[in-house]
Amino acid sequence: MSIPGLGQIPPQQPATPTTRTITLRPFWEWRFEVPRSSASQAGATVRLTSGTAERDGTELALNHTYTFPRNTKSKLLTYTGATLEVSGECVDRVAQYNTPEDSPQLPVLNLHFALQELRGAAAANNNNNNHNHIINHSTGGNNDKHGDGGGSKPPGPRVMICGEKDSGKTTMARTLAALATRVGGQPLVASVDPREGMLALPGTVSAAVFGTIMDVEDPAAGFGVSGTPSSGPSAVPVKLPMVYYFGRERVDEDVRLWKQLVGKLGSSVKAKLEADEVVREAGLVLDTPAASVAKGDLEVLEHLVKEFDVNIVVVLGSPGIHGELQRRLESQKTVYGESITLISLEKSDGVAGRDKDSMKFTFDAAIKEYFFGDAKRTLSPFTQSVSFDDVTIFKSPDDPYNDQAILERADISAEMSHWTLAVMNASPSDPPEAIQQAAVIGFVAIADVDEDRRRLKILSPVSGRLGNRPMVWGRWPEPYINLLG
Ligand SMILES: Nc1ncnc2c1ncn2[C@@H]1O[C@H](COP(=O)(O)OP(=O)(O)OP(=O)(O)O)[C@@H](O)[C@H]1O
Structure with missing residues (x-):
């Protein structure tokens, strides 16, 4: 949300490629777009020269030069204040906030802290389970699978993020995952949006454990194919995604197949949550396809809640979707007997719309990168x-x-x-x-x-x-x- 009068510095025309210094106060955002038509293949470069800053939850190292390729649309945010040195061609603006309460990031941080509490509770449950397990075992008691003598205890939070097109769903999923990873968590992240192709090519649905830092320079900020194993060196530790192939752009083009694949992915996710205690504590972050209040879209979201045992639904920028989901989910419980909590958040005014050409550039670039690498690592x-x-x-x-x-x-x-x-x-x-x-x-x-x-x-x-x-x-x-x- 921007405050009238404080608002934002209006967008500037593509700057001539000279080095500029950007000074940010706490909670300010430097929002930027590297034009697709940029003359330079390298795009824009940014160096954090003082303070701290992050891209979607992943921190930038001080004095390291980061290169953002063409068609990147994103932001760098600081909690403490920062100075950035920017060169190359990009359209940018600074979103200024008088107090942290005005920043669209504050609800994201608050959500992260609430999730951390739930993760702490899941860890305590795990310890209890282990303790009970030992007692059951040593007393020769009836040793059920979870050792809690009365059905399984829930894993950490399973959070689904939904909203309309360009509401910032993927950014929030990435940020929550990165913030959890920063405090030692290893959440599962799943994307069932075929247009996203998280850690894979477009046209897929996928999931992976995020236990290590993400690649700040990746156009998809850590969700791109550069984060997976390849024949070349990698800037960050690679993730190992489970991937299923849909081969279409939109869910409604083949709902039956999409549901089958989501069922497979959901089973893989649940098996992973069951098998790995650390992942189980951190839970799941689920990114979803853009939705509207249309019946078909709401059914898709409701289906996901069931398939992934979701217990927290975040709706971005759509009171309509929030209201409809509330109505559909209020009497439902997860398999662990939990109620489903719905959270409605405003969409950040910084989320960049992406037209057809921009998306096509993204899809094409992902395929090219899968086979040939990027500016940092050439694959043969x-x-x-x-x-x-x-x-x-x-x-x-x-x-x-x-x-x-x-x-x-x-x-x-x-x-x-x-x-x-x-x-x-x-x-x-x-x-x-x-x-x-x-x-x-x-x-x-x-x-x-x-x-x-x-x-x-x-x-x-x-x-x-x-x-x-x-x-x-x-x-x-x-x-x-x-x-x-
Ligand atoms: N505060 C911000 N400032 C600048 N850019 C932003 C900001 N928040 C998000 N973006 C950018 O806006 C674009 C759209 O955001 P995002 O992908 O999170 O939306 P989405 O709702 O997942 O989109 P879709 O509906 O296509 O799935 C991305 O390029 C993202 O990096």
Whole structure:
């Protein structure tokens, strides 16, 4: 929220690439966008020269030069005051707040502290469970799975973040995860928004444990593919995501498949929460697709609450969604018998809208980065030539919205050129449903199709034969360039 009169310094035109100094007082935000058209491939660079500052919860190191690539839209925030040295081309403004109470960050911090309390309670429960377990064991008592003699105790908070398009959902998910990690927690983070492609390519749903620092320079601020294992060095410790392939942009294009994949992801998340005590204490942060008060969207959100045993729902900037969800969830309980708490927060006025071109740039950049790396680490993908007869490719049904349609064997043709395919952890002889719902082990791109010689040129991020894995050709995102130039 901005205070009339205090508000913000109006946006400035792209600055000429000279070095500037930005001074921030506590709780002020430096909001910036690196233009897609920036002449410099490197984008803008920023150095924190005094004080402390962070990007979406991850702290910047003092005197380190950070490079933000083209199309980055984000903010740096300080709690203590900071001086930044900025060079390169970017459109920026400073959001000034007279008191911390005026800052849109304060509710986020308060939420984080409330979650920490719940995590503390979950840890105490865990200790109790362990204690009971020992007692049960030593007295030869009936030793139930959780050792608490009366059903399982809940894990730490499972927080779902929802709201309309461009309401700051992903930013909040990332910030909550980073703040938890900073105090030693290891939360699970899941994204079921196919447009997000967290730690994977667009068109997927995924989850990962975030126990280590995120990459500040990543265009997706730590949610991008640069945070996953690759053949090159990594700026930060990598995360190991569980990924499922949807192959479409919007949930409503195939609600049935999306629900199946979300069911798989939910089971993986619950198994992880069950198996790992540290993760169990920290709980889950769940990022969701943009929603409206339309019935279908509310059903999707309600479905997620069940699949992930969500006990806290944060609604950003939409009293309408908040009211409707409140009505739907007020009488519901989680499997642990908890009520579901709804929290309505205002959306920050800093959230940047992203038009079609900006999103397309983001999707394309993620694919390019997966195969070729970024300015900091160049990856060298491998090309291999394979016979049509040595690969098994399935394609998502052409007809969206037909929820009876399933994967079918694809006739390999030039139409596949430049598409990115998901490689599934399944066998080609598995039923199509099993292949569709298998975990993704990686992605390849079709560099060339020679129909006369019946050979495909395939680009993959690692060397070695593809092996006997089925691949799935989705319907989105459509290829934009020949990755090999
Ligand atoms: N306070 C802020 N100042 C500047 N940029 C911001 C701020 N908050 C968020 N952003 C940027 O705004 C963009 C949109 O934010 P975000 O991705 O969190 O929204 P979203 O609700 O998840 O979007 P979608 O509806 O597409 O899923 C991102 O580029 C993000 O970095």
